[in-house]
Amino acid sequence: MSGIRQLKRVPIFLGLVASFMTLCIATSHAHSFVRSTDPKGGSKLRKPPSVVVIRFDAPVELAFGRIHVLNSSGERVDRGEIEYVGEERTVVRTRLAPELENGRYLVRWRIVAGDGHPRNGEFGFRLALPAPSPSASPSPSASPPDREAEEHGGHVASPGASDEHGTGSGVVPNVLVGIARWLTFAGLLLLTGLGAFAVVVWRPTGGLLRSPEVNEAFSRRWSALMRMALVAAILGSLASIPVQAAIAGDVPLSEAFSGDLLRAVFDTRFGEVVLIRLGLLLVCAAVLLPWGPAAERQTLAVATARQDLGAAAVRPAEPRLTVAALALLGLGLLATISFGGHAGTAEPVAVNVMADVLHLVGAAVWLGGLVGLIAVAFPATRLEDGKRVQIAAPVVSRFSDVAFIAVAVIVATGTFRAWIEIRTLEGLTGYAYGLTLLGKLAVVVPLLALGGINRQWTKPRLNRAAVADASPGSETPLRTLRRLVLVEVVLAAVVLAVSAALGQFPPPTGGPGRHT
Secondary structure, three states: OHHHHHHOHHHHHHHHHHHHHHHHHHOOOOOOEEEEEEEEOOEEOOOOOOEEEEEEOOOOOEEEEEEEEEEEOOOOOOEEEEOOOOOOOEEEEEEOOOOOOOOEEEEEEEEEEEOOOOOEEEEEEEEEOOOOOHHHHHOOOOOHHHHHHHHOOOEEEEEEEEOOOOOOOOOHHHHHHHHHHHHHHHHHHHHHHHHHHHHHHHHOOOOOOOHHHHHHHHHHHHHHEEEHHHHHHHHHHHHHHHHHHHHOOOOHHOOOOHHHHHHHHOOOHHHHHHHHHHHHHHHHHHHHOOOOOOOOOOOOOOOOHHHHHHHHHOOOOOOOHHHHHHHHHHHEEEEEEHOOOOHOOOOOOOHHHHHHHHHHHHHHHHHHHHHHHHHHHHHHHHHOOHHHHHHHHHHHHHHHHHHHHHHHHHHHHHHHHHHHHOOOOHHHHHHHHHHHHHHHHHHHHHHHHHHHHHHHHHHHHHHHHOOOOOOOOOOHHHHHHHHHHHHHHHEEEEEEHHHHHHOOOOOOOHHOOOOO
């Protein structure tokens, strides 16, 4: 079975992985990352407040946000609108009706964080004026949640409740958002990674033995995969819009296609980032796909196998301005992941976004190169009978060097980002974010081990076979490498599924809530 046919099984397997992980996400609880409130939760006031103020530790969105204040009879006493206090976008408030009566009050809030995650919770306070009104005695039905809010310090997250701030969206949107995120991640990483593989690995190793038929076969397969990646990124981005509307608006998916909810999504950071990404993807569709990596600008002569390995260092003429423009386009696409996620809200934002983009670049180069080898380069070299090892060896050798740098960048930036988001052992072992990160590392470690085996053992064997005369066993190292790379592709795609799930959990630095 060819590499490209084996690769077709990967999306099915990973779709099941992504669905399982998003089902786990759907049963988790959201963090309440309130820094303080005014009135303070559980407090007893001698003067009626005119506003309720909630201070968060990160920027929040007003779209989909609400603060409802209920008296002991269950009637709302807020004015219905929320607004920012100051320019930091971390403090919101709602105004209250005048002449509040004595009794207990329950504040229920729901907000969308800058990273797109909805948060909700509740806290209570008691008003005790010098002359209490007899009509302000609490009703039996309202007492239990009021006392619970006060006993918990005033910050009780209750996303599973069936009230107005519960999860009215249901489980389906939480599953779909993970699948949409995985499609988007995979599409963007393959777009940029396959582009880098064509420019950085395939073209510079345009050895003199490589025939036009091989280059044509590479270009045809490369273009087909690029189109698939482009479609995946577009579908994932488009699907995420109504799904985000359902989750943020706390409504069933069937109600998320209303104009008001969709417009509200585009008023958030999440919606703005998706619009920018879709615009860049349209530019990618118009500019990138017509460009073929195998369009050589010089006439290649025939050489011997021994000369071919040395020819790997001969770099053919390249359209540098085009390559630079495509590189900027790829960086822009990857940056939309960073700005729309945790890195775009964690301080210092500029440093975190830069580290996250570098992390994604390393992942794209590595994953795109693996897919480029197994699904494009190896099948294309089959057209050269007796010369396949000689043609493939320079490609594998150069990719190994590029992948080594990419992995170093991934490890360095990943360690930095993990420290920023977690920082404590408790954050790593006591929160869903930290536990999911450990699961990701459990897949990354064998992936790194396979890469090390290929670099230290398989690559030298392939190079020795390339400089030797063709023999019945000369392609054995290539077949071994192909199997190992296929396993790496599967593991790398699992890492993408775990990363998609990781983006659904608030990091431990986002608040005191704990996932158990």
